[in-house]
Amino acid sequence: MRTTVNKPRSHMISLEHEAPSDLRHYYAQMLLLRRFEERTSEMYVKAKIGGYCHLNLGEEATIVGLNAALTPDDYVFTNYREHGYILARGADPKRVMAELFGKETGVSGGRGGSMHLFDAERHFMGGYAIVGGQVPLAVGAAYALKYQGRPGVVIAQMGDATTNIGAFYESLNLAKLWQLPVIFFIVNNGYGMGTAVERGSSEPNLAKKGASFRIHGERVDGTDVIAVRDAVRRLRQKAEQDHEPAILDVVSFRFRGHSVIDADRYRDAGAVRRGREKFDPITSFATRLLDQQIADQAFLDTTAQQIDAEVQAAIDFATTSPDPQAADLYTFMYATPVANTPAADDALRAVRINRGEE
Amino acid sequence: MSILTYRQALNRTLGQELARDEQVVLMGEEIGLFQGSYRITEGLLDQFGPRRVVDTPIAEEGFVGVAIGAAMLGMRPVVEIMTINFMLVAIDQVVNHASKIHYMFGGQARVPMVIRTPSGGTGQLAATHSQSFENWFAYCPGLKVVAPANPYDARGLLRAAIRDDDPVIFIESLALYDTKGEVPDDDYVIPIGKAEVKRHGRDVTVISYSRMTAVALQVAQQLDAEGISVEVVDLRSLRPLDRPTIIESVKRTNHAVVIAEDWYSYGVTAEIAATIQEEAFDYLDAPVKRVAGLEVPLPYAKDLSAAAKPSAHSLVHAIRSILK
Numbered sequence: 001m002r003t004t005v006n007k008p009r010s011h012m013i014s015l016e017h018e019a020p021s022d023l024r025h026y027y028a029q030m031l032l033l034r035r036f037e038e039r040t041s042e043m044y045v046k047a048k049i050g051g052y053c054h055l056n057l058g059e060e061a062t063i064v065g066l067n068a069a070l071t072p073d074d075y076v077f078t079n080y081r082e083h084g085y086i087l088a089r090g091a092d093p094k095r096v097m098a099e100l101f102g103k104e105t106g107v108s109g110g111r112g113g114s115m116h117l118f119d120a121e122r123h124f125m126g127g128y129a130i131v132g133g134q135v136p137l138a139v140g141a142a143y144a145l146k147y148q149g150r151p152g153v154v155i156a157q158m159g160d161a162t163t164n165i166g167a168f169y170e171s172l173n174l175a176k177l178w179q180l181p182v183i184f185f186i187v188n189n190g191y192g193m194g195t196a197v198e199r200g201s202s203e204p205n206l207a208k209k210g211a212s213f214r215i216h217g218e219r220v221d222g223t224d225v226i227a228v229r230d231a232v233r234r235l236r237q238k239a240e241q242d243h244e245p246a247i248l249d250v251v252s253f254r255f256r257g258h259s260v261i262d263a264d265r266y267r268d269a270g271a272v273r274r275g276r277e278k279f280d281p282i283t284s285f286a287t288r289l290l291d292q293q294i295a296d297q298a299f300l301d302t303t304a305q306q307i308d309a310e311v312q313a314a315i316d317f318a319t320t321s322p323d324p325q326a327a328d329l330y331t332f333m334y335a336t337p338v339a340n341t342p343a344a345d346d347a348l349r350a351v352r353i354n355r356g357e358e
Numbered sequence: 359m360s361i362l363t364y365r366q367a368l369n370r371t372l373g374q375e376l377a378r379d380e381q382v383v384l385m386g387e388e389i390g391l392f393q394g395s396y397r398i399t400e401g402l403l404d405q406f407g408p409r410r411v412v413d414t415p416i417a418e419e420g421f422v423g424v425a426i427g428a429a430m431l432g433m434r435p436v437v438e439i440m441t442i443n444f445m446l447v448a449i450d451q452v453v454n455h456a457s458k459i460h461y462m463f464g465g466q467a468r469v470p471m472v473i474r475t476p477s478g479g480t481g482q483l484a485a486t487h488s489q490s491f492e493n494w495f496a497y498c499p500g501l502k503v504v505a506p507a508n509p510y511d512a513r514g515l516l517r518a519a520i521r522d523d524d525p526v527i528f529i530e531s532l533a534l535y536d537t538k539g540e541v542p543d544d545d546y547v548i549p550i551g552k553a554e555v556k557r558h559g560r561d562v563t564v565i566s567y568s569r570m571t572a573v574a575l576q577v578a579q580q581l582d583a584e585g586i587s588v589e590v591v592d593l594r595s596l597r598p599l600d601r602p603t604i605i606e607s608v609k610r611t612n613h614a615v616v617i618a619e620d621w622y623s624y625g626v627t628a629e630i631a632a633t634i635q636e637e638a639f640d641y642l643d644a645p646v647k648r649v650a651g652l653e654v655p656l657p658y659a660k661d662l663s664a665a666a667k668p669s670a671h672s673l674v675h676a677i678r679s680i681l682k
Contacts, residue, residue: 109464118463140427170420339551
């Protein structure tokens, strides 16, 4: 059994030119993502959350670094491991947790669940659960930005294994052929479910996979929030100003199994334990903040307390929120109403029969 | 009022919609410089330029996905898929994405796009180029599927489809492109989800859509001379399906024949027959009869190919069999 823990280490860029408030904000955001996911896992085990549930544990610097480089004009499309992305984008943790609980107050009205979060206002354009499906959509959004002459770029986030599906290559070709402002943001945590990158991809250096499309690719340490932010900033500028698409291979370490219910038996337990310690983006960043006297232990403690309270408030909100109503089963069926579509009355009747109430 | 072919009706409507709304763009393989595989987009590149009439590489999954993503940001792409057989290459984008985005995200995003594609078999195109898959898409909640049978409906439904805020699959037919009909010059729209009684009759209702409606009307005229009065219900929309119009007609004629080009088992005819059985059982004087494609990959050989497809002969045979 082989467990991939090799990854590029950034040179721990000096923080002296950074605004301390930004750095503290990154830390707080990363910690929010960590605690949100840990509590999500707990709620899943308590059966408050159903379906499939994929966590961003270990990917906090990747997500916060990406978000730090984006503007409100930019759009983000992701895969189904996306709780952290919508939170980083600024969605209310209460409404995100409510979606995981399947409540009417959730970010997708309880219709989407963990894999299908959405926040139109913050340009978070959805979690998509068919591997590769979101990539052409993101290219289409970039097409619209260019056509409409609007500022901004589009992030097509995906996992490492998505680079093996056909839609990825059609998307690369179209993005370059039409010179579109899109960044293919590959979250390379070393595994597609149980398949290590080199067992699934004949080219394990994913940054090179755009070469035959003449698309520039870079690899960055996904556990260093500053390195990720700076890489995205560079590529973003070229995408927005020159309509030059790019690939960013963001390498991190997956802390747990593929999803909450995955026992992770295909990885060596000792290597996973060592990986979690070695590649924890939050503890390493906290050390840097302390070493460089940007934050003190009191700040770290206070932040942790505030975030614990915020996540608990999200759980409380989700718990007490109402379920979607049967009469609204067809509410979002069509944007333009047309003749002979089912109405609320039909829904109520059918639901009552399905529930054995009639 | 003008006399136009089905092709001309589509072509002019696309041009008018491009002129009406800047967010409308056409996308597809060979639709620009080549003028369209079936010349539906002829002249539009010259008139509107490459920004509005976009030639794509052969990458159906990719460019259908691009159209969906662009629609989510407010554009109104009208995609041409050369034939419905190639829709299968893009089906993940259509079924797993376009049809679900509005509902699954709680109404926060819209997908105002049209996919135009000809369905059915004609001219010895053989097994992979003669299929009818509109039932695959009509099966899927979240999509709208329309299938006009004449130039008038083609124009009115295409306008409705382009102006609709949901993904619409617009089914055409190679065999209808050269058929002619009267088309008003005004800006009329035909509502999606509404069938039309194309011919009134007393003895039997024939339910059909697209090219089979043309066949049904021809048969109705033929049988009229024999004293058999045939009513023809043209579905026009497969999703939503106008069940009330079908049922009202069958309640009047007490006999029903359903004809479609797709394969017999699990096809459109099965859905219509089931609907009639559920909602008009007591009005039927005979079992509902179905006429559909014989269940083989369509062979190339001319006579064998024709023999495997539903025809005026098979429709006449079906009508006579239930009126005995």
